[in-house]
Amino acid sequence: MSKKEDGSTRRVGLRQVAQRAGVSLSTASNVFADKPGVAISEETRNAVLAAATELKYQPRPRQEIIHRSAVTTLGVVLRKPLPLLTHPFYSYVIHGVQGACEEHNISLMYGRVDEDATTFEALPVMVQREQVQGLLLVGYFADDFYLLLRRQQQPFVMIHHHVDSLRPDSVVCEDERGGYLATQHLIDHGHRQPAPAILTGPEYLFHVRERFAGYRRALAEAGLPYQSSYVRHGDMTVNTGYSEMLALLDLPQPPTAVFCCNDEMAIGAMNAITARGLSVPQDCSIIGFDDIQLARYTTPPLTTIKVEKEWMGAQGLWQLVERITNPDMPSRHTIIGVSLVERESTRSISTDTISSSSHHLLEKPTP
Template identity: 35%
Template sequence: MVRAGSAGVTAGPTLAVVAREAGVSVPTASKVVNGREDVAPETRRRVTEALDRLGYIRRPRFDGGRATRLVDLVVHSLETSGSGAVLHGAEEAADDAGLELVVSAALTRSRAERPERPERPERGWLDKLVLRGSSGVLFHLAELSDPQYAWLRQHRIPFVMIDPVLEPPPDAVSVGAADWRGGVTATEHLLALGHERIAVVAGHRHTLCADARIAGYRSALAAAGVRHHPEYVRHAGSGEDAAGRQVRELLDLPEPPTAVFVCADRMALGVYEALAERGLRVPDDMSVVGYDDLPEARWLTPALTTVRQPLSEMAATALRLLLRMMDGHRPESTRTELSTRLVERASTAPPGPRPGGHG
């Protein structure tokens, strides 16, 4: 691999020159180059402008003589079936393109201290990208900080977000599912069965997918002329236990719902458990619709009706977009959405007796 300063490559300005140009210390300039967050915004701006102005070489350039290029896939966890589906799609697309895929899980160590916020990759993976000479990166369900986005741009590493947790910067390329339409589809299915008291249990507040699915749910209710109950809209992060707690609270309402749209199949596990604890049956006493169509949806009893999110296809699409970016082509649109569809199983039926024992 050819690196800055190696034989045959003209070395650019040193970090000391950049620091002097920006009027900062070398350690401060190094923090900006390495994506550290403990730098004042104005200082970061001065250093970034100096890097660009002086033509500082921020990363090893790809050696075209190598047979295989490296691409990183950074996932939020290696233990979920959702991540497995993403890995499957990315691996197949990488193999077709002759790319080598490096997979890693990068979570913030402070996750337990901020459970209300999604996962953010640790800073350590930034350095690993440079050391490996990665030609591009795919991120699945990652929450990147502004300095991390800036670091990727400064090092000229193309990247694509798969199902980003938060709204990415305007210039960031992302691939996701048609979550608004998925929320509409799930709710319309329950409405068609005769349900009007329909609750929704979503993930983290103010995240792209949760907001879109809830918006679809509300749109479907409005289109059907069904009154929206604000107390029926719940957030449970991504945990099974939290989803179960939300359903118990819904059952304790004076007018509990007869159906619930759960915005993740994993959370539906907790919903089933909470209903069973109350002696309620799915779908006789409560209809349940999930989201994702993970293997867990088929394992539940009764099998879960759910909205299929094409995770493998999303990952493959992201890999192909990344390959074009690595070759110097910019996508026509920064956002690509793949369609969702309802998979009907046994967890939904017309409304039964009023759940919760309130008459």
């Protein structure tokens, strides 16, 4: 939907999406039609999907399917110990699901499961009692859990995770491109000697692997070496962002810029730099990923990659209704566009600045 000059809203059409993506109307139509035998490049498909995300476009056939469907009750599931309604990322995804449900008069139930849930008894009560027609699985779950749901013939859509071997319905963001944009931003601002470092997370997380791949691609395209000493692994929390940033600052040649795979680790990294008597971005630039609400209120405000979290949730809801309505349709892997939000935690540096900054970073504060 977009706003008219009088403040009212109008529905975004496919023609506007095609214009924004720089493709023909027929090409944009083919992206959403999923017609067999029609070849569309990944670059073109991603450009159209990114434009649709930005414009909040909802294909008309999808609207009609949802309005005609007999779907009345769905479930949202997270793994323990993640909080349902206060998580800095997933709470906004769930809010997007709620909004889409309200628009289409669909009731929503909530549940959490243990990380090692592999038996029927471990399933949420709403599934055991057949109270829901389908599930939105938000975040990571073990592969065995997905297989368990399939044995129970329970329709589901993954949000913010994907498993290629299972060929599931899923909704993710442009994680690889986001990692690339974040790293390229640092490189373009002069952070080349040494190359930007990265605070990443567990490799079993799809979005972590993709963001790390984007980091590697940006280094390679810039002709910069990949150095394992500038790669630190955490658990995507503020605490490990803090501890792993301290480890980077202890290197013989500390980095002048760090890409953090989510905003929580970026906030921890900024705190670690401050604790060392240094400052962001004067001594070290920091960029995050996700654009959680707190990112704009850090000191300084955090440069990050924006993820349309609520739109991911709404897209997941629409795909789940389509799956329930048409069980035999091909699986759909939807990629939501991302964008760079430049605030005040990154800065440009010159060769002279690098020399001065490196000397400052090497100086340990007096206890």
